[in-house]
Amino acid sequence: MSLTQADIKQAVIEAGSDHGEVFGFPEKADGLHLQQDPEEYSQFVHFMATEVPPAKLALDIGIASGGQTKFLRDYYRVDKTIVVDIGEHPKFPHWDRIKKTVKTEIVLELIEDSHKKSVREAIEGYAGQVDFTFIDGDHSYKGLKQDIDLAKTVTKKGAIYVLHDTLAVADCKKVFDELCADPDFELVRNFDRHFGISVWRYLAVRGPKRSWWSQIFG
Numbered sequence: 001m002s003l004t005q006a007d008i009k010q011a012v013i014e015a016g017s018d019h020g021e022v023f024g025f026p027e028k029a030d031g032l033h034l035q036q037d038p039e040e041y042s043q044f045v046h047f048m049a050t051e052v053p054p055a056k057l058a059l060d061i062g063i064a065s066g067g068q069t070k071f072l073r074d075y076y077r078v079d080k081t082i083v084v085d086i087g088e089h090p091k092f093p094h095w096d097r098i099k100k101t102v103k104t105e106i107v108l109e110l111i112e113d114s115h116k117k118s119v120r121e122a123i124e125g126y127a128g129q130v131d132f133t134f135i136d137g138d139h140s141y142k143g144l145k146q147d148i149d150l151a152k153t154v155t156k157k158g159a160i161y162v163l164h165d166t167l168a169v170a171d172c173k174k175v176f177d178e179l180c181a182d183p184d185f186e187l188v189r190n191f192d193r194h195f196g197i198s199v200w201r202y203l204a205v206r207g208p209k210r211s212w213w214s215q216i217f218g
Contacts, residue, residue, distance in 0.1 A: 048075065057080045
């Protein structure tokens with residue numbers, strides 16, 4: 001029997017939300033605390049599971065409780081994962097419980113600000129290896145741009161980028177609009193029922209920003 005979007009939607013609801021009134025389905029104390037619209041998110045997960053090749057190495061920037069990281073990997077194969085999160089979300093303490101059930105090998109876990117130089121240095125050894133990234137961290141215009149630039153330092157050409165809240169949050173929508181005209185990115189799918197989940201292919205036309213030092217001596 002083939003996997004349906006309706007099946008995934010039911011699984012989302014059963015997994016539990018972060019806030020019942022905000023996300024439209026009940027919270028569960030021992031659940032995943034998902035911050036998603038069930039219809040929109042299940043459409044996205046079904047798309048990933050049925051139309052996108054499995055990922056060998058992923059980068060997740062901003063995981064909150066870690067529920068999304070876990071749920072997606074129940075349906076979409078990701079061999080290895082790098083996790084970056086500042087660790088300040090109220091539901092972050094659930095990550096210690098949830099990460100034990102994530103179907104991936106977590107090769108690096110950085111609980112610090114993704115904008116710090118130390119994070120960039122910690123992941124630079126994975127340059128050109130990441131083929132999937134889910135970015136749901138800093139929702140300010142500058143912060144999201146910085147996280148995309150960080151991901152560019154390790155993603156390979158053709159990698160899939162997923163950005164969350166590209167409809168509901170004005171600064172994220174501004175970044176979305178800019179990426180539509182950015183030669184480095186191609187919009188693959190846009191799930192825009194509620195919060196906005198946009199899926200992009202990284203074309204690497206211009207590549208990551210380089211420091212003045214590397215431009216001169218690199």
